[in-house]
Amino acid sequence: MVRVTCHDYGHDCDFMITAEIDDAVEEYNKHSEEEHGIEYVKEDLQHRFMELEIFQ
Numbered sequence: 225m226v227r228v229t230c231h232d233y234g235h236d237c238d239f240m241i242t243a244e245i246d247d248a249v250e251e252y253n254k255h256s257e258e259e260h261g262i263e264y265v266k267e268d269l270q271h272r273f274m275e276l277e278i279f280q
């Protein structure tokens with residue numbers, strides 16, 4: 225599981241997701257594209273989110 229906040233990507237935005245990496249990539253990319261007009265490369269997001277992975 226990862227917790228991703230849009231704020232961490234430089235946006236003044238309260239969007240947050242807690243999900244499995246693949247779902248977080250989909251959800252975050254959708255949000256980013258719709259709200260901020262930025263579409264990320266999925267592999268880039270996967271790599272970034274892997275570093276955030278919560279091990280519990």
Ligand SMILES: [Zn+2]
Nearest residue numbers: 230235237239
């Ligand atoms: Zn946002």
